Amino acid sequence: MTAASGLAVDNTSKSRDFWAPLLKDAVLAALVAVLLALPLVGLQTYDIGGGALGIRTHFDWVAIAGAAVFGGRIALRMLQQLYRGRPRGRGRILPVLAARGGRPAMPITLAGLVCAAALPFLPFSSRYLIDLGTTVLIYVMLGWGLNVVVGLAGLLDLGYVAFYAVGAYTFALLARDLGFGFWEALPFSGLVAASFGIILGFPVLRLRGDYLAIVTLGFGEIIRVVLLNWASVTGGPNGISDIPRPSFFGLPFARSAPEGGTTFHQFFGVEFSPEHRVVFLYLVILAMALLTNAFTLRIRKLPIGRAWEALREDEVACRALGINPTTIKLSAFAIGAMFGGLAGSFFATRQGFISPESFTFIESATILAIVVLGGMGSQLGVVLAAILLVSLPEFGRAFAEFRMLIFGAAMVGVMVWRPRGLIAHREPTVRLGLQPAAR
Amino acid sequence: MTDAQARVPLLAVERLTMRFGGLVAVDDVSFTAYRDEITAIIGPNGAGKTTVFNCLTGFYRPSGGSLAMHARGEILRLERIEGFRIARRAGISRTFQNIRLFVGMTVLENLIVAQHNPLMTASVFSLAGLLGLPRYRAAERAAVERARHWLDRIGLTDSADWLAAALPYGAQRRLEIARALCTAPALLCLDEPAAGLNPRESAELNDLLLAIRDEERIGILLIEHDMSVVMGISDHVIVLDYGRKIADGTPAEVRADPEVIKAYLGEDEVAEVPEPIAVPPAEAGVQDQPHEPAALGSRFRGNDG
Numbered sequence: 001m002t003a004a005s006g007l008a009v010d011n012t013s014k015s016r017d018f019w020a021p022l023l024k025d026a027v028l029a030a031l032v033a034v035l036l037a038l039p040l041v042g043l044q045t046y047d048i049g050g051g052a053l054g055i056r057t058h059f060d061w062v063a064i065a066g067a068a069v070f071g072g073r074i075a076l077r078m079l080q081q082l083y084r085g086r087p088r089g090r091g092r093i094l095p096v097l098a099a100r101g102g103r104p105a106m107p108i109t110l111a112g113l114v115c116a117a118a119l120p121f122l123p124f125s126s127r128y129l130i131d132l133g134t135t136v137l138i139y140v141m142l143g144w145g146l147n148v149v150v151g152l153a154g155l156l157d158l159g160y161v162a163f164y165a166v167g168a169y170t171f172a173l174l175a176r177d178l179g180f181g182f183w184e185a186l187p188f189s190g191l192v193a194a195s196f197g198i199i200l201g202f203p204v205l206r207l208r209g210d211y212l213a214i215v216t217l218g219f220g221e222i223i224r225v226v227l228l229n230w231a232s233v234t235g236g237p238n239g240i241s242d243i244p245r246p247s248f249f250g251l252p253f254a255r256s257a258p259e260g261g262t263t264f265h266q267f268f269g270v271e272f273s274p275e276h277r278v279v280f281l282y283l284v285i286l287a288m289a290l291l292t293n294a295f296t297l298r299i300r301k302l303p304i305g306r307a308w309e310a311l312r313e314d315e316v317a318c319r320a321l322g323i324n325p326t327t328i329k330l331s332a333f334a335i336g337a338m339f340g341g342l343a344g345s346f347f348a349t350r351q352g353f354i355s356p357e358s359f360t361f362i363e364s365a366t367i368l369a370i371v372v373l374g375g376m377g378s379q380l381g382v383v384l385a386a387i388l389l390v391s392l393p394e395f396g397r398a399f400a401e402f403r404m405l406i407f408g409a410a411m412v413g414v415m416v417w418r419p420r421g422l423i424a425h426r427e428p429t430v431r432l433g434l435q436p437a438a439r
Numbered sequence: 440m441t442d443a444q445a446r447v448p449l450l451a452v453e454r455l456t457m458r459f460g461g462l463v464a465v466d467d468v469s470f471t472a473y474r475d476e477i478t479a480i481i482g483p484n485g486a487g488k489t490t491v492f493n494c495l496t497g498f499y500r501p502s503g504g505s506l507a508m509h510a511r512g513e514i515l516r517l518e519r520i521e522g523f524r525i526a527r528r529a530g531i532s533r534t535f536q537n538i539r540l541f542v543g544m545t546v547l548e549n550l551i552v553a554q555h556n557p558l559m560t561a562s563v564f565s566l567a568g569l570l571g572l573p574r575y576r577a578a579e580r581a582a583v584e585r586a587r588h589w590l591d592r593i594g595l596t597d598s599a600d601w602l603a604a605a606l607p608y609g610a611q612r613r614l615e616i617a618r619a620l621c622t623a624p625a626l627l628c629l630d631e632p633a634a635g636l637n638p639r640e641s642a643e644l645n646d647l648l649l650a651i652r653d654e655e656r657i658g659i660l661l662i663e664h665d666m667s668v669v670m671g672i673s674d675h676v677i678v679l680d681y682g683r684k685i686a687d688g689t690p691a692e693v694r695a696d697p698e699v700i701k702a703y704l705g706e707d708e709v710a711e712v713p714e715p716i717a718v719p720p721a722e723a724g725v726q727d728q729p730h731e732p733a734a735l736g737s738r739f740r741g742n743d744g
Contacts, residue, residue: 295569298568298569299565299568299569302562302565302568302569303555303558303559303562303565303568304559304562304565304568306544306548306551306552306555307552307555307559309541309543309544309548310541310544310552310555312543313540313541313542313543313544314539314540314541316498316535316539317535317539317540317541318523318552319497319498319522319523320496320498320526320532320533320535320539320619321526321532321552321553321555321618321619321622322523322524322525322526322527322532322555322556322622323523323552323555323556324523324524325523426543428544428545428547428548428600429548429551430545430547430548430551430579430583431545431547431599431600432547432583432586432587432590432596432599432600
């Protein structure tokens, strides 16, 4: 009797355990859907004449969207229940991604890569989308560069945009005064930015944390103010214009070639289209970003990379082990700055015009936010955060003046739910390769 | 223990003085640590023990005196070497009173970072490493093997891929010792290695330290409050009080020294005074004390070993 009632209680509690989180989950999902659907499908503007706009409401569509998501969510859970045998707490995509952080994440990384490379050739891609993709990739590259300094070496840098500016101006000046093209100037941009990284590094060798952040912040401002006021060289607030576009192995992307040269469309015998250059720029920054990533992933597993991380963990212990903190810090600054400079050079050639206005503190803050939001030291996290941070304000244009508000709220939300960033997993640089379970 | 034979000096500290403003933390201290010996520095809190260590390992520049390290046939003056170079050039490595591991990295990575300098040389400023040349790969394999050797020794092989932060306290202490050993030192400086260990763990530590001395032929300089460690394994004990050396000799000599008893028990030499650390008779038989023979024999291997 007692056993039977116990069993019954057990049964109901079991089914409650299954249904309660399921319903809660579905309601939450439906709520999100309704919130999203309200502005997207619930409100429609139309011309009421005289240039004014009226608003039509479609609350029925919103209700349908909510109901569909509610039902779909339950169906999805049931399916998962069927296949997995047990309900899982919540859809934990990010931890799954993170847990597969290293080699096992290959399929995800590969899929992302293919998507990124194929983006300009997809049927729905437009010039706007490719431009947006290019911007995202610039920030991905900057994020990866800053990740070396902040994520690996643990040196909080609030003036990273300075190196971006140095790279951009190096290329612009080389092009204006010496007639360099993008490809010839690229290594110089990297080198000059790296030198500036070392110049910044020396005075801040003894500083850490907050103090370091303040000095780097000042450094970023110094560079900007110098660019603004050294008008005879940098053009001051007017900036530098007519920066050359990159060529495709010497073939320019232009309607007509100057004095007897061949242009890209003539050489390949295709119709001239301004989109060629946009697509080419996209592919160039994609390649540059991927090189940055490959370099960082590789150097992380070398003694210098491990020393960066060790320095982040404990500088005193590093000294006791015979590691020279000076060279380690300076190399982190130099390499981070180099990537910033390369990205800056690309930025200059893409815009064709640069001025100090493009290199304000807000840029530094955005790049740092990408690194922190993505998860310090995580390469994949930087990509996710860059997509989120750069494209969210774009997609949020519909909300006009509320867009920065939504942007800010999203950042706060991420930091509340995932305080260590989107992907907080750290893949060890070396494994003993023991399987404790097998022993 | 090696008293009978000629003792080869490893580190000679002459008239070491360290002042912080008006405070004299170490006052005219001289002592010698010998090759193949365990030298212990003891003394009440604030006696200047850790300051001596910080001078030796380049964290402080001594206000006076000389520190001569006999390394690879030459004599190096430590006070003239830049702090971070001491580990590599003079072969001195150390642990810290409050453990300083790289907690966000794995156990194995901690040991590989300790081999930074030879690996850096092998990677030729990271170039050979970036290209993945065989020379660098071989060096890295050797580094992993050395790390594995010490992991086997301290019984942490199975936790090699864990984050160092995930280890229990006693294991963290052992890992820090292993990390210091991975720099291939001639002299190992341990700052209170037995602090916070239970009696079984400190018995195991004794065993490990004796093995380092006898099998690896690495000299040990030790700061310790745990008298079972100090009296049990030291060949030579130096006692500091208020920055001055008050005794120097074998454990038995030091234990009988009236100056030492006074420093530990107070001026009155009364037995009722609460003893900060029990030195006298109670500790007499420490060496013979049975320390769970199974634990001693296991030499830190994991339970499955």
